[in-house]
Amino acid sequence: MTVTSKKNPLWKEVKVKNYLPHMTVPEVETFLTNSDLVIIPIGALEQHSSHLPIGTDFINGVELCKLIAQERDILVAPVLMAGQSPYHMAFPGTITLSAETILKVHIETVESLVHHGFKRFIFMNSHGGNRAITTFLVDQINQKTAAVAVDYSVAITPFLKSEEIEKAIALDRHAGTGETSDCMYLMPSLVEIEKSTTPKLKLPEHLQKMLPEVINEETTAKMLFLAEGLKAKETGKKTSTKEMTETGVWGEINPNEATLERGEKNTKRMVEACSKFIDKWNELARN
Template structure:
């Protein structure tokens, strides 16, 4: 009996170029996957901060990449790192997205798995000298889990953690954001605009089409109040809408939208300038918070070993 079958393929042998044509030059600083251990060790001599983006691999309509949340969250973190000395450590690219699973390519893990992976990753970094962790959540479905991870770090380890999305709020100059007075959420004009700025080569607006939203009557009735800026209506809406089929709420993604987009706006309105302004406001706020944290708590403060 032969140990293996001999190849009968007649395909032409592929000769790769001397340099990988898919390799990208390192154009950013402080991204851990691009660094050597020696560079990280040098960083830890004077700093102990790291941003950890938490994203997802899930559908973002026919026009947006499945990696929107992971990619955009990581890009935002990288931009922050260009303007203040902090490292960026992407841990994994999937998140908790069970309500999108009817759209091919979506990958989801449980909240329990999600928090355990990030918590263990942080524990491994604490042993190397990292002390302060800024968790940057880029996917709404991870919000509660991100808060739990932050709390576990603070309650169970020598590390100190903040939810960066919460930490930046006092520094956000919201008057510089584009006005938002329409129902426009997942995969809509604003999110697509951020992708057009952060990942322009991955957005295909030619595939975008008008979405037909199918909301339960009481949810539909809340939309005008949400558009008018009623925060209570927004909260009550979100705790019920976009929940996986097993909950019986009738608000799974496929129940609410035919394209996966959760917006009543025309996606042709999306543009990179909207995304640039949104990103600029966040980056400025994040840099201000990080610089202030460095002032309030210098490296080496706290109990000595």
């Protein structure tokens, strides 16, 4: 009897340049002759309503880093899928890690890569709940290791092209039209836009009163709103996701208003800004 071997029917992945999980040892050695730069996305595994996957933040971060690495010599080295997401734990599938765990994993990652000859690191936070952790992580790496690290969002800001932004008419944040638009460009096969629904948002009374100023981007109102909003149920603030919205969307607009064009424009804007930052860092590193 003849047995015909077949390949894994689920394997669709294509090798991507400068993406560490795809690279061989000789390829890393060759890379190091040209660059000592690494970009590490810090994402999350958390609910993103009924139309986006739980891995949205991790996947979006990795895909954006891959696109940057096609423009410049920078190693893409994701090491951790999950992030800090305690406020989404009422939704099955969400995984949340402590800040201490996230810090430890990434510091040890940097130490490993420094051992091999990498010296400069960009940390791309692709999940809002990791923002403070990323800031502290960058500081700890600079204080305690031989590496030099920067926060992606801070690094690219001076290089972002100014653009006309339509005036917001409603709260539109987690799993809303902006994030959904990015997903439509970065991971189109995982977006199930037909399953999106109009969210029904329920905020604590004082946050509801604050909302018009938040929507208008008033600095103090927005800072206080985000300091209290979207926090774990255990805090007693009554702002965990499930307490504010059954759909998991933290906003008032149906995500089906998202567009591929918006996602493409935003992604290309980020890639261009990061490429310009890398050029400037390379220039300064040579001097």
